[in-house]
Amino acid sequence: METETILSVRDLDVKFTLRGQVLHAIRGISLDVHRGESLAIVGESGSGKSVFTKTFMGLLDSNGSVTAGEIRYNGQDLAGYTTDQQWRTIRGREIAMVMQDPMTSLNPLKTIGDQIEEAIVLHQGLKGAEAHAQVLKVLEEVGIDQPERRSKQYPHEFSGGMRQRVVIAIAVACRPKILICDEPTTALDVTIQAQILQLIKDLQKKYDLTTIYITHDLGVVANVADRIAVMYAGDIVEIGTCEEVFYDPKHPYTWALLSSLPQLGVKGEELYSIKGTPPNLFLEVKGDAFAPRNPHALKIDFVERPPYFEVSPTHKARTWLLDPRAPKVEPPEHIKHLREQGVNRHV
Amino acid sequence: MPSFRFKDHKTQQLSQSVGEVLSRNYSESEFFEFAPYDPTAGERGGYSNYSYWGSTLRSFAQNKVAMFFLILMVGILAFTVVEPMLPYAPEANTIYKGATNLAPCKEYWFGTNSIGQDLWSQIWSGVRTSLLIGLAVACVEAVLGVIMGVLWGYVRKLDFLFTEIYNIFDNVPQTLVVIIISYILRPGVSTMIFAMCLTSWLQTARLVRNQVLIIRDRDYNLASRCLGTATWRIMVKNLLPYLVSILTLRMALAIPAAIGNEVFITYIGLGVPLEIPTLGNLIKAGQTVMMESTLSYQLFFPVIILSIITISFYIVGNSFADAADPKNHVK
Amino acid sequence: MAKYIFKRLLRSLLTLFIIVTIVFSLLRLMPIEGYFQNFEKMSAVQVELGLKELGLDKPLPAQLLDFYSDLLHGDLGVSNKYRRNVPVTKIIAEKVPVSMAIGLTSLGIALAVGLPMGILMARSTRTKHKIGDKLGTAFIVLIQAVPAAVYYLVIQFYGTKYLDLPMQISSGRPVTYILPILSLALGNIAYYAMWLRRYMVDESNKDYVKLARAKGVPASAISRKHVFRNAFVPLVQFIPTSVILTLMGSLYVESLYSIPGMGGLLVNVIQRQDNTVVQGLVLFYAAISILGLLVGDILMAIVDPRITFGKKEGGR
DSSP: OOOOEEEEEEEEEEEEEETTEEEEEEEEEEEEEETTOEEEEEOOTTSSHHHHHHTTTTOOOTTEEEEEEEEEETTEEGGGOOSHHHHHTTBTTTEEEEOSOTTTSSOTTSOHHHHHHHHHHHHHOOOHHHHHHHHHHHHHHTTOSSHHHHTTSOGGGSOHHHHHHHHHHHHHHTOOSEEEEESTTTTSOHHHHHHHHHHHHHHHHHHTOEEEEEESOHHHHHHHOSEEEEEETTEEEEEEEHHHHHHSOOSHHHHHHHHTOGGGOOTTSOOOOOOSOOOOTTSOOOSOTTGGGOTTOBGGGGTSOOOOEEEETTEEEOOGGGSTTSOOOOOOHHHHTTTTTTOSTTO | OOOOOOOSHHHHHHHHHHHHHHHHHSOHHHHTSBOOOOTTHHHHTSSOOOOHHHHHHHHHHTOHHHHHHHHHHHHHHHHHHHGGGSTTOOOTTOBOTTOTTOOSOSSSTTOBOTTOBBHHHHHHHHHHHHHHHHHHHHHHHHHHHHHHHHHHHHOHHHHHHHHHHHHHHTTSOHHHHHHHHHHHSOOSHHHHHHHHHHHHHHHHHHHHHHHHHHHHHOHHHHHHHHTTOOHHHHIIIIIHHHHHHHHHHHHHHHHHHHHHHHHHHHHHTOSSOTTSOOHHHHHHHHHHHTTSTTTTHHHHHHHHHHHHHHHHHHHHHHHHHHHHOGGGOOO | OHHHHHHHHHHHHHHHHHHHHHHHHHHTTSOGGGGOTTGGGOOHHHHHHHHHHTTTTSOHHHHHHHHHHHHHTTOOOBOSSSSTTOBHHHHHHHHHHHHHHHHHHHHHHHHHHHHHHHHHHHHHTTSSSOHHHHHHHHHHHHHHHSOHHHHHHHHHHHHHHHSOOOSSOOTTOGGGGHHHHHHHHHHHHHHHHHHHHHHHHHHHTSHHHHHHHHTTOOHHHIIIIIIIHHHHHHHGGGHHHHHHHHHHHHHHHHHHTTOOSHHHHHHHHHHHTOHHHHHHHHHHHHHHHHHHHHHHHHHHHHHOTTTTTOTTTSOO
């Protein structure tokens, strides 16, 4: 498949200062996002997946900053952007975002219509009645009935799922090229989750969007992603197509992650969980960050950070186990049968 | 080989040199051997060695302004206790004949007042009385507030009653209550304490009640109870930290408030009798002579001492409440 | 909305009734010499007769009933010392406009200074050294920690000494009002600045502000349209506190500067032990406090759409 890179990140470093201590949140990530694809970034809480995508929009908290690397978009290096003015050429207009909790991401004192209209006025150059008409159109698009009446209501008059539709409407109303969905369904009921994911998929097709999902829910990933990037401790440890990562994972962390899928649990046995906690990013991480929790860790894992080893042109992983000199380690039995067990696109 | 968890710069340097030694002394093949797996190693890197009180104290100690005022506050408290025991400390009300309205000098550090009393000993005696009032109010408020708050929160039948009482009395400014009570009863230290305690405990009780409701109903406590955590443990771990922080804050603020009320009530003429030196009485006396520039020190010494005391209590109380807030405990 | 306001109004009336009853009953314990002009010269029999005349020998419920029936006729009794035999309502009515004018002016100034101060402080928290925030905080701490009764005196001292302003107001000269109005405003300035700053900092960390940033709204528009509005709404709740602060402050300030208002009056009649006027004024003060709370709640319901909607999500 012919791929065109829309956003390209190189050796990105992000650091936060907290009470005089430095937290190294993103440790040299490189990533190419392809136009029109849907990429999922997975990882546990604190792995830096949200922080990573926030750098694309200049939305880091004020105590954090990009300290090295670049973010190429449209021939510009976003990592060098500093002013609100520069970022406004990107935010909404080029890259928009759907956040995790629809209960808090809308302004409680403004009507839904006003909040969508704000985006339309900013990015579609419409005003007054035209803008209002567009608001109704967008509301309809995201599946909200009686848009005229609903547009005059306040967020508290909507359910969680409906609010998330409104948040999506705001994002789409900006007419972006890239849509970042930060845990878009985590705060929602299971029954609503599928509807929201379907809605995003439909809009992606309709508006030719590139979508980046951030999630810790492998079920969501299997449902929507073309490619998967697995993050651990501020780094992408494995990246590949959905098939590759699910059915031929190479990094021990990915194995552990997949092992913790509840669907793989055997009746009567304890569910698998990854032992230990992620490393403290206030301290410098040496070697492979996952090594202390990794039963298959090699001595070198504690000394030297592994480079990426290419498994296929689309699949690479950062683990010494792929080094030709390393002993052969097979992934755990149970995840080898993921395909047979039906953990596929219909999880 | 141990896993490296770097604690500081030194160990980091050390580990670097270990790395170098390793690469020199070990052949490549050894590098690619399995490292011994220690399941507990993974836990060490985490953030779990968190201690609430430790973090609270540390974050308070890091606040230099608060530490300064804490030391000042402790110093003043200690001095007010010790002062009358010092040798040659005169009785505060002693009148020195012929020594009226003397400006501060070697013998009378803060000067003397219009009837020839030593202002230095008057002020410290006044501070004692005012702090006594303040501490008494704060203690009653804390004890009554906690007992009533727990009852309010735990006994569902009382909830309505207490809430109504609170809603009604919250409408009346405390100063007004103090005025009414002081007007009705004979002025004095105990009247003043009684008047200030009458409604102020409601505030503390409400804070405690809200916390009790949280303990009772919040999901994380419910979860904790489902896991078999004993109620006392939930109380100690979840209620106590919060209680201590609101109580210290309320107490620290009750003292400046009580001192302020005392000054105010004294001004209106409902205060403690003149024979008992209080900050209010001293300030009132100073006020009558403040326009004579040679005598204005009689106003300013009590005002300065009073301000130092109220400001230190206020800052220490607020800083401790900030330090006790887990949100400010980020490492 | 109308239903909410009506319910709220009923509540306030009930509260007022309960408080008036309690205060009235408490005040029956007032020293009896406060009912007579020349108590010292009266014999025991005369005192008894006098009390009977005032209806004070009856049991408390009967007295309460009398009081309420008088109250409904707008009668709060007559003064017996301050201005002999002049109805209390008349005395208070003369004083109210003076206090109102000074109180409202100082509140207006407090808002005009306190709100911008809060905004500047909130903005300063995002700068490197936070100098503005630190200065503002120092001011707020000073005003809140030092008792008002004390800094009022200091203001009067320095104002008269170094700014050459008079110690007492005189109605023809606006300059003479500067010190008392400034004194009264300081407490509210600190209060509004502190809370607006806190709320603005809180609000600007909320998700909806992040979403607004993510959709490309300019920073100035975010702080104006989103942050300030949301931070200002809860401030409406402070109106009752402001009223109370101003009222209590005016007790002191008015007598310091000899302003012929209610505050000065209360101090005056307390010192002279004029029971009926004290009673009338205390009840009046309680009524204003309750009114302040009512106004605060009604305004709140107007500015915040969540409040009348339902209990679950309303308010903070």
